[in-house]
Amino acid sequence: MSKKHNFGAGPCILPQEVFEEASKAVLNFNGLSILEISHRSPEFVAVMSEAQDLVKEMLHVPDGYSVIFLQGGASLGFLITAMNMSGTQKKAAYVNTGVWSNKAIKEGKNAGLEVVEIASSKDQNFNYVPKGYNADGYDFLHLTSNNTIFGTQMKSFPQTDSPLVCDMSSDIFSRTINIADFDIIYAGAQKNLGPAGTALYIVKESILGQSTHAGIPTYLDLKTHHDKDSMFNTPPVFSIYVSMLNLLHLKKNGGVSEMEKRNQAKADLLYNEIDSNPFFEGTAAIEDRSNMNVTFVLKDEAHAVAFNQAWNAAGIVGLKGHRSVGGFRASMYNALEIDSVKVLTQVMGDLANQNA
């Protein structure tokens, strides 16, 4: 069967070369399978440290930051970040930009914090990113850089004296960012880094051990994992190994700035089609449109059957929109080639031409 064009929102497409390398390591990694090696073996310790080094190199992580791989996904990160960033006020600001932000807010409360929803785009079904709020003076400000479900993305980050905590699950490594602006960045691997099973944390070391949360559980304390170099317990070996392979691939292909250019070209191509094709319209505010997850609808639902048939026939998968938005969502993570986007825009163009 020929390879499909994977526009799925996650787990994500990864480069073919990474799949091939990963499958080789399942069969033979220094005479064992990567699935059976000890996480304490020198071979895996080297993988872990290479993965951490590549994260630092690809994102230009400055000194004073720790790179940690954990289990539990970004969903556990909602709680971990709130507990670890609990400060003297026990009061945190959250920007509510949709489903994932909402879950983070819930866990902030579960961590015993007074949560202030400092800004929200709920009034318009999260189709824009709120701006112009003042979030000074909190233990931290929590942001979601890219809203995977609603197709919006923060093009810049707010200026504030509150430390910034950011869920970058669905756009990390897709664009250049200034790590020094943040106290904690966290991301589930499976949107742009590697296979599901691990979550990446980039943590300012000066916050470690400073939490005011009483009785923070050992596993949820980031200091535990920093001190043990992400080997406090058995790490998700395979997920970290494949993430490392993907980071190597990223490095060989020009790094994050090159990826940013390619992602911009893919986004321009698809948004141009949406804006010029009379059959479709985008759902996100133009200035906040995500370059990773493109949400759009048919103006006339009567064409849904024909459109669905056409993109299925073209080998496209994963285009159905999330139930809270409806319509369609094209996720275009790093490994999605522009040729796949061209297949999609062709199908969209054909629909309009055939029904003109």
Ligand SMILES: *Cc1c(COP(=O)(O)O)cnc(C)c1O
């Ligand atoms: C997918 C996603 C999550 C949840 O990630 P898990 O690793 O499945 O817990 C959180 N935040 C954002 C922005 C996401 O896209």
